[in-house]
Amino acid sequence: MPLPLAADVPDRLTDYDQWVCWREQDRDGKPTKVPVNPATGQYASATDSETWTGFDHARLHASDGHADGVGFVFTADDPFVGVDLDAARDPDAGEPIDWAATIIETLDSYTEISPSGTGYHVLIEGTLPPGRNRRGDVEIYETARFFTVTGRHVPRTPVSIHARSEALTTIYRDHVADDTDHEQSNTSPSAADEQPRSSTLSDADLIDRARSATNGEKFDRLWRGDITGYDSQSEADMALCCLLAFWTGGDTGRMDSLFRQSGLMREKWDEVHYADGSTYGETTLQRASNVTTDHYTPSSKEHEQTETDAAQRPTTTSTTPGSTATIADDRVDRDHEETIARLESRLQELEAENDRLRAERNAERAKRKELEADSPTEIMTGGFVGQLKQYLFGQD
Incomplete structure (x- = not known):
């Protein structure tokens, strides 16, 4: 698939240095597009701006064969929302199926064909309603996510990105929102109290x-x-x-x-x-x-102290060494550090146990391979395998 030129992409996107490359990898038997840092060739992150770059740099990296394409990262600092429609296009007919055509027409903004040729990406300006981001073949994101960009513009759709907040709300309500989303605000206080404290x-x-x-x-x-x-x-x-x-x-x-x-x-x-x-x-x-039974949960003292610090930050009031306020602050800090140290120690124990179990499993796999590698003669005569069965199960 040819890489897009700057002229193929809306100017609004290329104005931002929020571009990455991507390459397709097989994960659990399914092709997955992973973001790549154009500067290093290593994994990029949709939450780490140090791994992004401008469009030209990203395209150059991909054009050298180091990646399969380029993508744009949505952040809270830009006004864009990406609507991803999967399994929405008949590649032979080259047209969207009915439900996708309705969404594309409703949003009426820049739309392009996805890398697979079986879906669409619609880019708009707007605000995503709170709640889930995906249902079925419709997925919508506005931050901490990257979208592949192909530049394969869909005819009869705008060549630029338009503000479509009201249309987005309609699409979200009809195609993404859970039927029970409206009930979330009616949760009783007692039920809320039973939820884990985040x-x-x-x-x-x-x-x-x-x-x-x-x-x-x-x-x-x-x-x-x-x-x-x-x-x-x-x-x-x-x-x-x-x-x-x-x-x-x-x-x-x-x-x-x-x-x-x-x-x-x-x-x-x-x-x-x-x-x-x-x-x-x-x-x-x-x-x-x-x-996971151990959790990092900031104490109420720590939370209150943070709010107090924020409220008093503009003032010039100071505390002298040894004052009651200073001693209290030090105690909160020590308690906080001790809690973190204890919980991190527990995490290390859990990781060590996980490593031990993984090593045992790998050892068992290695033994199984050794058994499978026994010669046909040995297997037929009952040799090692027969002795093993007799030892384990008392079989003759």
Whole structure:
């Protein structure tokens, strides 16, 4: 597939240095598009601007054969929203199927054909309503996500990006919003009290702290989508979800929101994989929350102290060494540091246990391969395998 030229892409997009490359990788038997840093060729992150660049640089990197294409990262600093329509185009007829045609006509903004040739990307200016981001073949994002950009403009659609907030609300309500979304605000206080207490940190602060922790290198690697050291992406998904459970207090809603910003996010996350109708992502989050019993939860003193500091920051009032306020602050800091140290130690123990179990499993696999490699003669005569069966099961 040819790379887009700057003239093929709306000027509004190329004005931003929020471009990455992407390449297709096979993960769990499914092709997945992963973001690539044009400067290094390593994994890029939709939440790390250090891994982005301008359009020209990204295109140059891809044109050298180091990547399959280029993509744009949506952030809170730009006005754009991306609407991804999967399985929406008949590649033979070259036309959208009915439901997709309705969405494209309603949004009436720049629309292009996806890399696969079976979908569409619609780019608009607007604000995404709160709630889920995807249902079925319709996915909508406005931040912490990258979209592939092909420049294959769809005829009879605008060549520029237009503001379409009202149209977006309509599309979201009709195609994405959960039927129970409107009930969320009616949750009783007692039910809310039963939910896990999520960290009061912002997403950016939470990610920074996770990266700075003792196991921060592992978190950063998973966050970027690097599954090195894991036998499958599913194992890597679980590992990242356990870390997120620790930092969010086991809040599966917050964990889901964060995971969707990571480099591990893929289509499988929202696919129904179980008879009860639950998706792969929902089940992974719940399992991670269940097995992660230690959490990082800022104390109420720490939260109150943060608010107090913010309120008093403009003043010139100072505290003298040894004053009651200074002693209280020091005590809060020490308690906070001790809590982090204790929980990080527990995390290290859990990781060590996980490594031990993985080593045992690999050893068992190696033994199995040795058994399978026995010569036909040995197998037929019952040699080693027969002796093993007799030893294990008392069989003659």
